[in-house]
Every structure is written in C-alpha cells, then in structure tokens.
Amino acid sequence: MADRGRLVCIEELPSHLILEILSSGRLSAADLACLEQTSRLFRGSHDISPLKFRSLVDFAAFQLCDSHPIFGAMPSNAQKELFDRCSENWKRVLRFLQSVEQSSDMVETSAGNQMQITTGRYHTLLISGSSVYSCGSNLCGVLGHCSGVTQCVTFSRINFPSLSHVVHVSASHNHAAFVMQSGEVFTCGDNSSFCCGHGEAGRPIFRPRLVEALKGVPCKQVATGLSFTMFLTREGHVYTCGTNTHGQLGHGDSLDRSTPKIVEQLERVGSVVQVAAGPSYSLAVTSDGTVHSFGSGSNFCLGHGEQHNELQPRVIQSFKRKGIHVIRVSAGDEHVVALDSSGYVYTWGKGYCGALGHGDEIDKTTPELLSSLKSHLAVQVCARKRKTFVLVDDGSAFGFGWMGFGSLGFTDRELSDKILKPRVLDSLRSHHISQISTGLYHTVVVTNRGLIFGFGDNERAQLGHESLRGCLKPTEIIVPETINEAADMEECV
Incomplete structure (x- = not known):
C-alpha cells in the first residue's frame, strides 16, 4: 500500500491536475509567466495541450481567458483581434483582462492586499484591506466623518458597522457612495438634491448611511456625479437618484428622484457591466460593448455629434457602426474617454488644453481613436477636468491635458502648461501602476506592490500630506496600517 503520508512533488502529479491548479483562478498572469520561466515542467506541453498552445502554462492562460467575463462577452472577431494585439x-x-478588471475595481497587490483609490474634487477615498480611509476637505460630509470635522490632513479611517466590508467606492464633488461585500450601499455628503438616495433632502449626511430603498437589490458598482448617483446591480440593472435637470437619471423626464429608481430603458438592452457619471450626464456600458449616454449634451460629451440633452439612454452609434466593442468609459467634466476590447483608446468632447490628446484643442463631437497610443495596450482610462490619464499593460501611465497645479505629474513643465498629446509619466517608470484616479487639481495612483503616490495640489490635504501644500512630483503617501478612532480624530480638524 502506498504511503499516504508521503509528500508528493508537483512534478509527480498528472498533467490534468497540474492544469487544474494553474487554471484555478488563484494565479495572475505574472504568476503564470514566472512559473513558465523557472521550471521546465510548466514549459512542457505534457501531451495535454493542442499544438496551438506553446506550453501547459499557455493552455492554462487560455482557459482563464476563455472563462473571463470580459473575454467571454466579446464577439469572436474581437477576441481574435485582442489575441493578435497580444x-x-x-x-x-x-494580463490585459486582469489589469482592466483591477484598474476599475479592486487592485490585488503582490502582498495579497486589496486596494482601490478614488478622488473627489478636493478629497481622496481609499479602500485598503477591510478598511476605508479618507483625507482632504470634508465639505458637506464627503469624508464620512463626524460633523465637527472640516478637514483630514492624513488618511483617516471611516467607521462602518462592524460586519461591513467595503468593496467599491465612488467620490464626487459633494457626496460619496460605498458598496459593501453584501451588495448593500451606504452614502454620505450633501443630500440637498436627494443624491444620497434616502428619500429626504436636508442637512448633509456626515456618517455613511445605508440606502434603505436598495435593500434586497445587491449592487456591485456606484458612480457619483454632481448631485446625482448611479447604482449598478449584480444583475446588470441601473438605478439612479438625485437631481435630474438635464435628464441624467435616464427616466425620460427632468424630475428629481429622492430614492433610487431603475432605468427601465436599460433593462431592455441587456446586462450593464459599467457605469460612469459626469457632472450632469451619464454613461452605461453593456456586456455586448455598446455605450449608452444620457443627460446634458454640453461639450458633446454624449458622443452623438450634437449638444442636445437626452432624457433617456441613447446608443452612441459611432462605436456601433464601426463594430467597436467598448469595455470601459470614464466621464470627465467636459470630455469622455473610452477603452475598447483591443486596448485602443477613444476620446470626445471639449478639447481645451489638449484633454483629448490629439495634439490640438479642437472639440470632437463623436468618439475619435487616439492614434498616438495605438502601439500600446491600454488597460485603464481616467478623465477629469481638462486632463486625461491612460494606463497601459506594462504598468506605465500616460497623461495629457492641463497641468493644473502639477496634477499631470510632469516635473519639467509649468503648473498651468498644456500637454496636447499623450506623454509617459517618467517619474513613475520604476513602478508598475495598477490604478489611477484624478481630482480637480490632484492625482493619486496605486502600484501593484500596494504603494500609493500622489501629486498636484495639497492645499486641502487631499494628498494626505500634513505639511506639504503641493507635490510637483509623485510623492509616496503613507497610510497607517492600524489606527484607532481616537487617533483618527487627532488627524482631523
């Protein structure tokens, strides 16, 4: 009888078990590449892989791609184009699929920690592990602390119910929203326009409060605009609430909604996979790669070639006609950036200061391919007021638009310069950037090692530095690993 207590070397396992381990979903693309480089076992095919696969690891990577939700929703021609691009x-x-997913959700660091960064106008919110932190101006309660706090000069922990675990966060000028692991949503901030979704308008909400109207409707993403909120459910439905002057709630009228209401027209077009909120317009991406826009048509942000308001979701036909499968969008103050399934980037809207990246300041009324980045495989797009960032799959970041107090991170340019075409952020080349978010005058990034860097204006402590008024070059931000509530309040004034 075999010795059941004997340790088994992985080389002794049958190929199908090794393949099962490799394709379990617990390994990243970088992990697989490392295994392939360090062991002949993983470089060999073991007669299990068809000839088109280079190795056992390559076959495992294919299986992981094939089961990935982004790849699975892509038409076969888009899958082939991505494969060729790679x-x-x-x-x-x-690596592309995992990077896209992490850049818009939670970053899995090399140490196993989960992080997400998001910037508001003058503040920053951070998820790190099981805790959520905030710093900067507490205007209208956006930091999630008590009413006596006007500003947090370093990252300070937000208190939630003991069993709550935040998995997604969104910050805007005047309010914030948090999605829990349970699918529940909490909001805080200015509620004068019903944007917090509690059915009443009045005083600011300083501590995160559960959105009761969404009980039993588990969510996975939120997007906060200027005085309105979008909620994306796990089933792919979209709810909205808040001010609706321009039709940004998508209900076919301009009536405000005090509690979240489902956007009925989006129910009929398939599952929504991502939402984005501009100041007064909304974007929704469906699983088939279609982009729907609604709300204010100012600055051509809706992408229809005109500046009319849209009271209901309308398909951006430019993408549809060209067969472009969009997977992510980012809504800036005056322009929009989109990422397609082949890693190409498109911009449209107001071109002032070079925010669209085409080498000029000309407005684009419909989406236009950013040709200068065609040789790169983009994984995240990020837009805010007059500036844009694009992350590519090797961990580099490109920025363009208005320097805005140094918030583009180019140390050799003046604080109000214009960068008309994409330029790599050299000061962070030694780091692999996994996620980036930019506010009005500040920018924050998270690396694959879990390091946080910020640059730009720090007048309101939005970069989490107590003594600096601004950072002209990316400067590391230290987040205390363990903080108690008393210590938190000492850092808030």
Missing part, C-alpha cells in the same frame, strides 16, 4: 500570447491576453 502577439498571440495568451498570458498577455490574460
């Missing part, structure tokens, strides 16, 4: 390397395809 030099027919399934590990790189997997």
